[in-house]
Amino acid sequence: MEIPFWVWPQSVAWVLVHGYLWWRLVRCAMPPGRWRKAATIALAVMAPTVPGALIAMHTLSPTEGAWITWPGFIWYGLLVYLLLALVAGELLRLVLFVARKIRRRGAEPETPEAVASRRRFLARGVAIGAGAVAVTTVGYGMTQAFSSARLERITIRLRGLADAGEGFRIALVADTHVGPFLGRGNISGIVERVNAEKPDVVVIPGDLIDGTVADLGPAVAPLGDLRARHGVYFSLGNHEYLFDFDNWVEYLRDLGIRTLRNERVELPHFDLAGVNDSSGDNVGDPPDYERALGDRDPDRPVVLLAHQPAQAYEAQKYGVDLQLSGHTHGGQFFPAGLLTSIGQPVMAGHGTVGDTQLYVTRGTGFWGPAIRVGSPPEITLITLAAAR
Structure with a gap:
């Protein structure tokens, strides 16, 4: 069984996507500390599972590869909808940024602390929303996939x-x-x-x-x-x-x-x-x-x-x-x-x-x-x- 050529560029792309996810879901949304470290480690562990699942599909039997195909492809689905939701969040950030600039035209500049607090609040909201969208969509999608x-x-x-x-x-x-x-x-x-x-x-x-x-x-x-x-x-x-x-x-x-x-x-x-x-x-x-x-x-x-x-x-x-x-x-x-x-x-x-x-x-x-x-x-x- 040969590994199709498209597996390699797709695998590289999904590994790189994890860098963006880390930035938005961890770096921007979580304060320094052990929870941020734990989330960073979790993303690092999950990053190779999608390439692993794609490769296992073409090199291992279904039984031998189940340990990587199941988590890898479920995470694949979650990645897709996390990415879509976060991209939508980027548009929301842009709209809110422009609206705030217009509304505060001529007003006193905000303190750095206020700006950082507001950004962290928005980042956490987008992260929670993206997670909810991804989990809900994939959960529904799995019930459909395995239905009669x-x-x-x-x-x-x-x-x-x-x-x-x-x-x-x-x-x-x-x-x-x-x-x-x-x-x-x-x-x-x-x-x-x-x-x-x-x-x-x-x-x-x-x-x-x-x-x-x-x-x-x-x-x-x-x-x-x-x-x-x-x-x-x-x-x-x-x-x-x-x-x-x-x-x-x-x-x-x-x-x-x-x-x-x-x-x-x-x-x-x-x-x-x-x-x-x-x-x-x-x-x-x-x-x-x-x-x-x-x-x-x-x-x-x-x-x-x-x-x-x-x-x-x-x-x-x-x-x-x-x-x-x-x-x-x-x-x-x-x-x-x-x-x-x-x-x-x-x-x-x-x-x-x-x-x-x-x-x-x-x-x-x-x-x-x-x-x-x-x-x-x-x-x-x-x-x-x-x-x-």
């Missing part, structure tokens, strides 16, 4: 679908991210809920895991209990390409799940195709739309599994009727969703790219900080209808 996925029901009208295909149901499950935080129990719960709906087909467009078959095979095994009249299909996501993707394809085959690697199968009433994630370019396993879609019967509708919504830009050139994707987690939490949205035509839900319809599920899992804010986990049940 919502069952989203949607009807999509598919051009060219025969009347006999009306009511065909597709269960869409993506981004389970089995790994340090989510395991066998989570997968078993998903399987139970999907089977209860008795779908005609189950599709999983990538990011199933964050680890190797050796580490996570038993956790993923309940997927072998998925039941659908016309089978269970998988396509590769970017995270599979970080962890022995060929072994995962073989393991899923043993569970009765077929991976569509730039290929297509005929189902009743439409074709189901799958292309590799675009990150496969880096390991010699790129998406091949021509191979998956080039020789198909244009009179049959085609539904495409492609992990990233942005792949619809290429899919629409091949007349794909509907693309099913994940990857974005619906943004997962602010401001991470802003970065994820770059280049993606849809973050969550139903949209279009050209003449191609696109549905993006928020997924059932998460990556990095164990939080979801404004983007609850989702299992999707799509009912097909003929276009009128």
Whole structure:
């Protein structure tokens, strides 16, 4: 398992952020003494946990790395909202400074002691407020991240679908991210809920895991209990390409799940195709739309599994009727969703790219900080209808 290049600059950035946090939360808000020393030591201890968690995700098994991934990623989430709240506090300080200058124009200068006292009072208020915002937001986000996925029901009208295909149901499950935080129990719960709906087909467009078959095979095994009249299909996501993707394809085959690697199968009433994630370019396993879609019967509708919504830009050139994707987690939490949205035509839900319809599920899992804010986990049940 290789450590992705982005881990290093991000790790350095978060360590540097701790310097700013020390200045605002400790140096400016706390008087000299043992409490300031204790807070300084605490920040120094926590600073390497985020880089440690990022590195452990790609070098240690979920069990071996739990001692650092759990505290590291929880602290990661707290850091994000501490930083946002403190930046808002900087703006508040600026507004109050300008207002005070205007109000005291022409008045006697304040004593240094009065100025220092006022600044310390404001710094403590901002620090307490930032802490409250971060703890409350992350606490709420964790309850959402570990909650049962919502069952989203949607009807999509598919051009060219025969009347006999009306009511065909597709269960869409993506981004389970089995790994340090989510395991066998989570997968078993998903399987139970999907089977209860008795779908005609189950599709999983990538990011199933964050680890190797050796580490996570038993956790993923309940997927072998998925039941659908016309089978269970998988396509590769970017995270599979970080962890022995060929072994995962073989393991899923043993569970009765077929991976569509730039290929297509005929189902009743439409074709189901799958292309590799675009990150496969880096390991010699790129998406091949021509191979998956080039020789198909244009009179049959085609539904495409492609992990990233942005792949619809290429899919629409091949007349794909509907693309099913994940990857974005619906943004997962602010401001991470802003970065994820770059280049993606849809973050969550139903949209279009050209003449191609696109549905993006928020997924059932998460990556990095164990939080979801404004983007609850989702299992999707799509009912097909003929276009009128």
